[in-house]
Amino acid sequence: MSTSSADGDHGRHGDRRDDTAPYGSHATDGAVAPAPQRTGERVAEPARTGGLTATAWNEDSGSWMSQAWKTTEWTGSTQPTWQDDRPIYDRGETVCVIGAGASGLVAIKNLREQGFSVDCFERETNIGGVWNWRHSRSPIYASTHLISSKPFTQFPDFPMPDDWPDYPSHGHVNEYLARYSDHFGLREHIWFGTEVSAVEPAGDGRWHVTTRPSGGGAERVARYAAVVVANGHNWSPKLPAYEGMDEFGGEMIHSSSYKESATLRGRKVLVVGGGNSGCDIAVEGAMHAAVCWHSVRRGYWYAPKFVFGRPADQVNDGISALRLPLRVRQWLLARTLRLAVGDLTRYGLAKPDHRVYETHPIVNSQLLYQIGHGGLRPVREVARFDRDGVELVSGERLEPDLVIFATGYLPRFEFLGSEVLDADADGRPQLYMHAFARRFPSLAIAGMVQPDSGVFPIVHWQTVAIARWLRLREADPQRAADFWQKVATAPDRRWTHAKVKSSTRHWFEINHVVYLRALQRMLGDLEPVR
Amino acid sequence: MSAATSTRVMRSKEWSRPVRPVRREVVLAQTIEEEPRPPILFVPGYAHAAWVFEEHWLEHAAARGFPAYAMSLRGHGRSGTARGPSDLRAYVHDVVQVAATMPRQAVLVGHGAGALVVAHALARYPARAGVLLAPVFGGWRTFGTALLRNPIGTVPAIFGGRLRLRRGQLFGPNLHTSAAKVYLGRLGGASRQAQWQLLAQPAPESPVGDPPVLVAGSPDDRIVPRSSLNKVAARYGGAPLLFPGMGHDMMLDAGWAEPIDAIIDWLSKGER
Numbered sequence: 001m002s003t004s005s006a007d008g009d010h011g012r013h014g015d016r017r018d019d020t021a022p023y024g025s026h027a028t029d030g031a032v033a034p035a036p037q038r039t040g041e042r043v044a045e046p047a048r049t050g051g052l053t054a055t056a057w058n059e060d061s062g063s064w065m066s067q068a069w070k071t072t073e074w075t076g077s078t079q080p081t082w083q084d085d086r087p088i089y090d091r092g093e094t095v096c097v098i099g100a101g102a103s104g105l106v107a108i109k110n111l112r113e114q115g116f117s118v119d120c121f122e123r124e125t126n127i128g129g130v131w132n133w134r135h136s137r138s139p140i141y142a143s144t145h146l147i148s149s150k151p152f153t154q155f156p157d158f159p160m161p162d163d164w165p166d167y168p169s170h171g172h173v174n175e176y177l178a179r180y181s182d183h184f185g186l187r188e189h190i191w192f193g194t195e196v197s198a199v200e201p202a203g204d205g206r207w208h209v210t211t212r213p214s215g216g217g218a219e220r221v222a223r224y225a226a227v228v229v230a231n232g233h234n235w236s237p238k239l240p241a242y243e244g245m246d247e248f249g250g251e252m253i254h255s256s257s258y259k260e261s262a263t264l265r266g267r268k269v270l271v272v273g274g275g276n277s278g279c280d281i282a283v284e285g286a287m288h289a290a291v292c293w294h295s296v297r298r299g300y301w302y303a304p305k306f307v308f309g310r311p312a313d314q315v316n317d318g319i320s321a322l323r324l325p326l327r328v329r330q331w332l333l334a335r336t337l338r339l340a341v342g343d344l345t346r347y348g349l350a351k352p353d354h355r356v357y358e359t360h361p362i363v364n365s366q367l368l369y370q371i372g373h374g375g376l377r378p379v380r381e382v383a384r385f386d387r388d389g390v391e392l393v394s395g396e397r398l399e400p401d402l403v404i405f406a407t408g409y410l411p412r413f414e415f416l417g418s419e420v421l422d423a424d425a426d427g428r429p430q431l432y433m434h435a436f437a438r439r440f441p442s443l444a445i446a447g448m449v450q451p452d453s454g455v456f457p458i459v460h461w462q463t464v465a466i467a468r469w470l471r472l473r474e475a476d477p478q479r480a481a482d483f484w485q486k487v488a489t490a491p492d493r494r495w496t497h498a499k500v501k502s503s504t505r506h507w508f509e510i511n512h513v514v515y516l517r518a519l520q521r522m523l524g525d526l527e528p529v530r
Numbered sequence: 531m532s533a534a535t536s537t538r539v540m541r542s543k544e545w546s547r548p549v550r551p552v553r554r555e556v557v558l559a560q561t562i563e564e565e566p567r568p569p570i571l572f573v574p575g576y577a578h579a580a581w582v583f584e585e586h587w588l589e590h591a592a593a594r595g596f597p598a599y600a601m602s603l604r605g606h607g608r609s610g611t612a613r614g615p616s617d618l619r620a621y622v623h624d625v626v627q628v629a630a631t632m633p634r635q636a637v638l639v640g641h642g643a644g645a646l647v648v649a650h651a652l653a654r655y656p657a658r659a660g661v662l663l664a665p666v667f668g669g670w671r672t673f674g675t676a677l678l679r680n681p682i683g684t685v686p687a688i689f690g691g692r693l694r695l696r697r698g699q700l701f702g703p704n705l706h707t708s709a710a711k712v713y714l715g716r717l718g719g720a721s722r723q724a725q726w727q728l729l730a731q732p733a734p735e736s737p738v739g740d741p742p743v744l745v746a747g748s749p750d751d752r753i754v755p756r757s758s759l760n761k762v763a764a765r766y767g768g769a770p771l772l773f774p775g776m777g778h779d780m781m782l783d784a785g786w787a788e789p790i791d792a793i794i795d796w797l798s799k800g801e802r
Binding site for chain 2: 320527
């Protein structure tokens with residue numbers, strides 16, 4: 001692997017301490033060096049050596065930069081072997097990671113920590129995945145904010161700076177991922193602007209990975225010892241099908257293409273979907289649109305972001321730590337919400353048709369406020385569309401000129417055969433702990449979970465487990481076989497306490513406490529040999 | 531390394547009651563080299579602050595190509611104080627926070643009780659390497675030694691007062707008296723919770739990321755008995771590196787260059 005000298009560290013290092021350099025003493029606020037992500041300094045992204053040079057607009061640095069697609073040999077690899085008239089480059093014990101978003105980055109870091117060499121392929125020209133809102137597939141909108149507070153959002157071994165707010169913005173998260181990559185030197189293992197088009201079992205437990213430049217170009221195939229898929233599951237929009245949608249004269253978009261509140265200004269907007277994005281956009285609609293309706297199918301629980309002056313998830317985990325029976329916790333939380341939020345039906349919302357913890361939590365402090373100020377009108381489910389408007393199940397008619405479907409996303413793995421992931425008839429992959437492909441010990445998926453908390457800590461421990469598992473396979477085949485016996489035969493279960501509503505939205509729903517306790521046990525089984 | 535404690539995933543207290551933020555003093559000696567080596571973060575012990583490393587070691591390390599940082603724990607030096615307890619957990623938080631703001635994966639060097647803080651921090655941050663200098667891991671034996679050697683300075687600490695250290699405990703005979711006097715005058719104090727926690731607290735968990743750990747000290751240290759030094763070194767799978775004739779405060783004592791050179795040699799060897 002070529003290690004280009006342009007990993008951006010030096011430029012930054014040089015001028016981030018202008019005030020103190022070369023030697024000085026000062027007291028700083030919380031974050032000692034909020035390493036300024038002046039991305040302009042990262043001009044030479046991953047300038048690979050040799051080969052064709054394509055020029056790509058690096059939106060982050062705002063400059064033209066060279067993105068070279070390396071056509072020369074990988075250093076250290078032997079001549080390719082030929083199979084079906086195509087050359088296959090053997091990458092030995094290297095592990096392939098697909099995607100350089102949060103899950104991919106943490107996978108690289110934890111695999112490297114277990115001593116693996118890693119090739120990561122990223123279709124965009126920068127890290128960050130969905131959190132880099134310049135990426136074409138990013139669902140981020142200008143006002144995106146986190147619904148989990150810092151302790152649940154950060155990687156457990158790389159905390160976010162103390163002087164960031166309780167709930168960081170999407171810009172913070174993107175900066176955090178950049179700092180994480182620089183700190184652990186991850187960029188040098190990433191092939192930017194490279195798309196994975198196929199991942200096929202090679203037959204001997206290894207994998208053939210076909211890649212091509214994102215802008216188009218020749219494909220190449222390499223053989224890897226293992227593959228960790230981290231392509232995310234919040235980028236392929238799931239659109240509902242209502243009768244008469246084709247006739248509707250107004251504009252219809254999915255929330256993934258919603259970027260800024262200017263889109264809403266002065267318009268009659270209908271937001272469909274009661275998830276967190278739906279609620280956020282509805283709140284924006286209340287502030288900017290001429291009229292805003294919010295259509296939800298059922299009554300939900302709305303958790304405020306702060307209760308008793310503290311982030312609500314921290315209070316909730318304080319309750320979880322007591323290890324009380326589920327029913328008692330549900331009662332406690334329902335009481336807390338009743339106290340902090342009050343009676344939802346007063347706002348014209350439906351009464352929740354389920355207990356707390358049974359659906360993915362909706363965290364929004366502003367929704368009820370906006371309803372109470374008349375800017376937002378909650379309405380029932382959509383029944384059908386026609387040329388001029390929408391009819392609701394209640395029989396009411398609305399005439400919006402913009403409909404935003406905040407109806408979520410579906411996971412997509414175009415490069416993998418459905419038999420590899422054991423997908424059921426609906427396309428839901430049947431993986432052990434949402435991570436391990438039962439029939440392919442050297443394939444794992446990172447980050448395909450939807451926790452009632454932040455994803456980063458969970459995907460961190462997932463990838464530690466994956467790395468330890470791959471290491472154990474080499475180091476101790478006997479223990480590895482025992483472990484895999486468990487994985488292959490374990491019944492499919494949900495990692496939640498409560499009985500979660502079944503819908504594609506809750507395919508990957510997990511309770512972070514239940515899931516992390518299970519991961520803790522798994523990590524114990526995979527404890528490295530000394 | 532002890533394999534007894536396995537990876538700890540569940541941290542309910544960290545999640546539901548995070549440590550309060552605080553302003554922290556960080557001192558940096560920058561290198562002039564093009565390709566900087568991994569940064570070193572020096573963590574002083576209780577009552578000590580960033581200045582103890584600023585005195586000699588920072589510039590020495592920087593001159594040898596390692597960007598060198600020294601920090602002060604909360605309530606020490608020019609770092610601030612926050613509401614809520616300034617206990618061991620808060621100190622560990624401070625170290626991990628500073629480590630995570632380094633441009634690259636850092637080496638953590640802890641001295642005295644700062645070595646205990648670093649040992650805990652190693653379980654929370656995958657350091658490039660760890661160095662535990664004259665480590666005070668606490669326990670009744672350390673307390674007994676202190677009580678015997680310095681009863682007047684130690685007894686108040688039992689009742690939550692400040693632990694007062696004497697010249698003979700910190701420095702060898704070769705340090706000039708006037709220098710020793712100045713240094714003693716600059717000492718501060720740790721919080722009473724943190725002082726009490728030295729008597730009994732859960733042993734540090736295994737480091738994450740399996741970093742190499744070096745334990746070093748002096749056989750003539752009047753605070754850390756030789757047996758404790760050996761015990762800590764054994765815990766990390768080795769024997770301690772010894773600097774005879776030096777007192778506890780190796781970074782200030784006469785002959786300060788020897789330990790820092792040895793540490794940097796050890797780091798350079800690992801760098802390959």
